Amino acid sequence: MDVIIDTRPLWMVLLSHTGRPIRFAVGILAFYLVATMETPEGLTLEGQRALAVFVLCISYWMLNVLPLMITSLMAIALIPLTGVLTSAETYALFGNSAVFFILGAFILAACLMKSGLSTRLSLVILRRFGDTPRRLLLGTFLLNASMAFFMSEHAVAAMNFPIIAEIVAVLGLRPHRSNFGKALFLAMAWGSTIGGVATLLGGGRAPLALAILEQATGDQPYTFLSWSLYTLPVVAVMLGAGYLVILRWFPIDIESVREAETVLAEKVDALGRLRGDEKGIAIVMISTVTTWVFFGHSLGLANVAIGAIVVLFAVRLVEWRDVEEYVNWGIILMYGGAICLGAALDKSGAALWVAESSLGPWADSPRLIIAAMSGVAWLLTEAMSNSAVVALMMPVGLGIGQDVGFPVAIIAPVVAIPAGLAFAFPIGTPSNAIAYSSGYLRLRDLFVPGMLLGLIAWIVFNLTVNFYWPLLGFSPV
Amino acid sequence: MLSPVHLKLELAVRGIRVDPALAAQGVLARAPNARDPHSREVEIVLPDNVVAACAMQPEVAAVTSPFALEVKNDQFWLTGAGEEAIKVSILPQPRYYGRETSLGTPMWQVGAVTGNYISIDPAATCGFAIQGVTCAFCTLKPQPAGAAQTLRPVQEVVETVRAAFDEGVAEFVYFNTGYFDAEDGGFSALRPYIEAVKNKFDTLVAVQAHPPADNQWIDRTYAAGVDALCYNVEVYDADLLAHYCKGRTDLVGRNRYFEALAYAAKIFPSGTVWSDLIVGLEPPASTTEGIDALTAAGVLPVLSLFRPLQESALGDYPALKPDEVAPIYAHLYRAVRDAKINVQWMRDLGYAVTPIEARYFAGEDAKFDVAVSSFYKSKIGSRAVRGLSKLRRRLRVKEVRESFDSSKL
Numbered sequence: 001m002d003v004i005i006d007t008r009p010l011w012m013v014l015l016s017h018t019g020r021p022i023r024f025a026v027g028i029l030a031f032y033l034v035a036t037m038e039t040p041e042g043l044t045l046e047g048q049r050a051l052a053v054f055v056l057c058i059s060y061w062m063l064n065v066l067p068l069m070i071t072s073l074m075a076i077a078l079i080p081l082t083g084v085l086t087s088a089e090t091y092a093l094f095g096n097s098a099v100f101f102i103l104g105a106f107i108l109a110a111c112l113m114k115s116g117l118s119t120r121l122s123l124v125i126l127r128r129f130g131d132t133p134r135r136l137l138l139g140t141f142l143l144n145a146s147m148a149f150f151m152s153e154h155a156v157a158a159m160n161f162p163i164i165a166e167i168v169a170v171l172g173l174r175p176h177r178s179n180f181g182k183a184l185f186l187a188m189a190w191g192s193t194i195g196g197v198a199t200l201l202g203g204g205r206a207p208l209a210l211a212i213l214e215q216a217t218g219d220q221p222y223t224f225l226s227w228s229l230y231t232l233p234v235v236a237v238m239l240g241a242g243y244l245v246i247l248r249w250f251p252i253d254i255e256s257v258r259e260a261e262t263v264l265a266e267k268v269d270a271l272g273r274l275r276g277d278e279k280g281i282a283i284v285m286i287s288t289v290t291t292w293v294f295f296g297h298s299l300g301l302a303n304v305a306i307g308a309i310v311v312l313f314a315v316r317l318v319e320w321r322d323v324e325e326y327v328n329w330g331i332i333l334m335y336g337g338a339i340c341l342g343a344a345l346d347k348s349g350a351a352l353w354v355a356e357s358s359l360g361p362w363a364d365s366p367r368l369i370i371a372a373m374s375g376v377a378w379l380l381t382e383a384m385s386n387s388a389v390v391a392l393m394m395p396v397g398l399g400i401g402q403d404v405g406f407p408v409a410i411i412a413p414v415v416a417i418p419a420g421l422a423f424a425f426p427i428g429t430p431s432n433a434i435a436y437s438s439g440y441l442r443l444r445d446l447f448v449p450g451m452l453l454g455l456i457a458w459i460v461f462n463l464t465v466n467f468y469w470p471l472l473g474f475s476p477v
Numbered sequence: 478m479l480s481p482v483h484l485k486l487e488l489a490v491r492g493i494r495v496d497p498a499l500a501a502q503g504v505l506a507r508a509p510n511a512r513d514p515h516s517r518e519v520e521i522v523l524p525d526n527v528v529a530a531c532a533m534q535p536e537v538a539a540v541t542s543p544f545a546l547e548v549k550n551d552q553f554w555l556t557g558a559g560e561e562a563i564k565v566s567i568l569p570q571p572r573y574y575g576r577e578t579s580l581g582t583p584m585w586q587v588g589a590v591t592g593n594y595i596s597i598d599p600a601a602t603c604g605f606a607i608q609g610v611t612c613a614f615c616t617l618k619p620q621p622a623g624a625a626q627t628l629r630p631v632q633e634v635v636e637t638v639r640a641a642f643d644e645g646v647a648e649f650v651y652f653n654t655g656y657f658d659a660e661d662g663g664f665s666a667l668r669p670y671i672e673a674v675k676n677k678f679d680t681l682v683a684v685q686a687h688p689p690a691d692n693q694w695i696d697r698t699y700a701a702g703v704d705a706l707c708y709n710v711e712v713y714d715a716d717l718l719a720h721y722c723k724g725r726t727d728l729v730g731r732n733r734y735f736e737a738l739a740y741a742a743k744i745f746p747s748g749t750v751w752s753d754l755i756v757g758l759e760p761p762a763s764t765t766e767g768i769d770a771l772t773a774a775g776v777l778p779v780l781s782l783f784r785p786l787q788e789s790a791l792g793d794y795p796a797l798k799p800d801e802v803a804p805i806y807a808h809l810y811r812a813v814r815d816a817k818i819n820v821q822w823m824r825d826l827g828y829a830v831t832p833i834e835a836r837y838f839a840g841e842d843a844k845f846d847v848a849v850s851s852f853y854k855s856k857i858g859s860r861a862v863r864g865l866s867k868l869r870r871r872l873r874v875k876e877v878r879e880s881f882d883s884s885k886l
Binding site for chain 2: 004010014017439
């Protein structure tokens with residue numbers, strides 16, 4: 001944990017600190033105003049109250065008044081308290097299969113990390129790539145991206161951070177000054193971010209979007225494989241673009257990485273031979289992903305995940321205390337609350353009413369609406385948690401989909417994919433925050449190339465929606 | 478009649494004769510410490526509460542000094558400054574000097590009181606001595622090859638600070654680290670002491686160190702609870718600095734001092750980052766340039782007065798002439814005032830003329846600053862300063878983990 005000193009004028013700092021009670025009050029005021037205004041035409045009383053809870057949650061998520069998961073818990077309590085749904089209905093929504101799929105994915109990732117298998121993979125791959133600066137950089141970028149196909153992106157960044165930190169230390173790269181140091185940390189952050197959108201395992205955004213979609217429509221049109229097919233062009237182009245942007249912004253300024261090679265070789269040697277538990281976890285992991293790909297739709301993604309966990313515990317490859325240490329329980333609470341809120345908005349008709357009221361005039365321009373939604377999702381995710389962006393935009397997006405008349409299923413990737421592509425700020429995603437905490441990057445090192453990369457991603461995404469998705473039989477018009 | 482600060486300057490240069498019977502009592506000598514056990518000084522409080530550290534016998538300068546400290550009717554009097562004797566008081570040797578820590582170390586070796594602060598040297602010697610590059614004006618001797626930096630137990634420091642505070646002879650804690658051969662400038666070694674003191678006492682902590690390699694360590698120093706920070710340049714002229722302070726130029730680099738000071742001045746409150754310049758070791762014009770360079774960076778210059786110490790390499794260096802250096806102090810006052818640097822933090826230094834004291838040389842009364850300074854010295858003012866210092870730190874310091882947490886999901 002490192003520190004930064006806020007050197008803005010003290011009055012400004014003071015103002016930003018005293019802002020919290022004000023932001024807290026703003027949310028309550030917004031809730032009160034929406035809940036007590038005259039019920040608009042076309043909106044039910046339950047819908048109005050659901051909207052009031054939604055406005056309160058949005059303001060707290062966006063203004064960072066409470067931890068995200070606490071805001072979600074608050075939503076769960078407010079939905080029955082305001083009479084939108086009954087307590088039984090509300091709390092039952094928490095038992096959504098997406099929540100358990102995310103939990104299962106976290107536990108499997110925890111096993112990979114605890115066993116040291118993921119670290120071994122990183123070291124072996126980096127050693128193989130790390131004979132020249134350019135190859136080491138490319139290796140770091142692709143390693144993080146490919147690992148984020150199977151583990152949540154922030155876990156990948158957190159796991160590889162110490163390795164990168166040691167490499168830059170032995171290479172004697174100076175913080176803030178070394179281009180190659182900056183490039184390596186950005187390769188770690190952006191590689192894992194781009195890789196994280198490729199599959200349902202890269203983060204909780206996609207499962208959350210699918211869960212809200214399923215709650216609203218009762219249907220789940222995506223499989224583990226089909227989701228990755230939809231994201232494929234975005235991931236492929238962004239991997240190329242990300243690497244080129246890093247090289248262009250931070251030209252390699254060292255000749256050799258021999259010292260890093262030596263350190264990596266020593267670390268790989270120190271690991272010794274592949275242990276039995278690592279082999280066991282690798283087998284279970286490969287089997288699980290294979291089952292997700294081929295039988296995920298029929299067996300259920302969450303059921304497969306839980307089955308895999310049962311096997312891991314049955315053959316004693318992992319202990320419960322290991323899991324407790326690695327799983328982010330807050331995220332589970334956050335997702336449960338977001339799913340409840342999404343369902344409340346949908347069932348009460350509030351989501352549809354918002355869509356009709358706000359986007360009625362553009363109802364005949366679905367491409368424009370998708371461009372706008374994906375743009376908003378990208379810009380929001382640069383400044384706030386990407387899961388909160390999904391929780392915020394999915395219910396309204398589903399309403400828009402119904403109102404405009406295009407397949408509502410398209411809303412899930414339209415929100416979830418751009419919401420995962422935060423490159424420009426430490427606060428946008430944990431991968432960026434971890435890279436920034438290295439001390440090698442200044443804010444502008446992230447901001448300028450990060451915004452460019454985000455813009456490229458948004459353009460590529462919209463081209464993908466309009467020209468590639470129709471090839472898969474999935475068209476917005 | 479001389480002003481109290483003109484008199485302070487004279488006393489610093491010429492020393493003071495003390496009645497041998499009085500000197501023998503020992504309680505007058507204020508500043509023995511582990512680093513400089515030979516030093517024999519008496520700290521006297523002149524009119525206007527100006528604290529002056531004066532060499533006394535057996536220091537050579539003091540033997541022939543025109544000034545003398547006498548006792549009449551249980552009062553201390555300074556003679557030799559004019560026709561009339563001046564009533565002064567002395568800051569006597571603290572009683573805790575006679576005590577030992579629980580580990581058996583004499584407390585005066587752990588922390589010595591100067592002015593209103595207790596000065597702690599956690600390291601037994603300065604890193605420059607270990608590297609064989611001591612400063613020419615210092616009494617420390619180069620250590621044998623292979624000598625290592627040893628640190629005092631934190632417990633001893635806490636016990637000594639508590640003894641000084643309980644006795645009421647110190648308000649603040651001043652850590653003097655000396656040079657550490659480490660990227661962090663010794664911060665990591667010092668951190669446990671800072672944390673222990675901050676944890677156990679409601680006090681302000683000042684640190685005198687040498688610049689770390691990276692400015693992030695300065696952020697960490699402020700975040701850890703340090704309220705004031707000093708990187709001593711000592712001599713502004715580059716050639717003379719290399720001549721007198723080889724360690725500073727060879728192991729740290731002159732430019733790094735100025736870079737680090739300028740950065741620290743942006744992090745710490747105005748007037749809490751300072752650097753000593755030794756008056757008398759370089760031409761007055763050079764010291765004046767140094768004052769301008771420091772104030773331009775928002776750093777408070779503190780002009781210490783060069784007094785050749787017999788045990789140092791500069792034992793035979795000619796003593797400075799007060800008349801020649803007085804204009805430097807006038808310049809100090811104006812430069813600090815023009816740069817709008819807060820002068821309230823730096824006070825009660827016996828060994829140096831502080832910027833607010835330098836007003837006497839500039840012929841200014843600085844009534845507002847003096848009034849505020851008096852308030853800061855009061856019990857309520859001192860408490861307010863400590864509270865504001867804590868509040869500022871709480872507002873300004875952000876842990877990077879905060880941004881990680883906020884984006885964790």
